[in-house]
Amino acid sequence: DAGVIQSPRHEVTEMGQEVTLRCKPISGHDYLFWYRQTMMRGLELLIYFNNNVPIDDSGMPEDRFSAKMPNASFSTLKIQPSEPRDSAVYFCASSSSGTGDSPLHFGNGTRLTVT
């Protein structure tokens, strides 16, 4: 298994542009998580899904951020319009049960730079 796959690995865009980050979880995992990593705040949970349904999106910073999971093998995180303060590394992770018994498996992350 290739693990959680994220694309692109790096994204550089100008302020105001739309950005779409993609994630393919591990097959059979029912839970999918989106995290944002910054120096100041560390890893922040943005949103998570269970069986493709968003369960908790309280970490989504504002309306400019949206996430979807149209099927069990694909999720997107979209920022529209993007701002320089959105620059961070965005991680996707999946787990089989979502409880402490099954660890989170992380992707390699997408490093977003908004100029």
Add this chain to the structure above:
Amino acid sequence: AQRVTQPEKLLSVFKGAPVELKCNYSYSGSPELFWYVQYSRQRLQLLLRHISRESIKGFTADLNKGETSFHLKKPFAQEEDSAMYYCALMPGGGNKLTFGTGTQLKVEL
């Protein structure tokens, strides 16, 4: 609300010296605590969880409910231990894993 605090952004020790990475948490119920590690150019991965009470790569962590702490310890640091370490909390029976801000451990020769 659950919160995890890692007071040190950077911890530098010499090879062979003891290591202690501090983690404190706030949560009103019975949490599950974890340590995740990210080695250079590798993915973030689980190191250990308090329920397992096991030693992984020489690291141990004891949950101290009185002090609400879950410090990560290793008696003798190795160069390959250099990495970013994150403490994380999950409510008992819950799904939401909250991470601290991380501590960069640097083991010097």
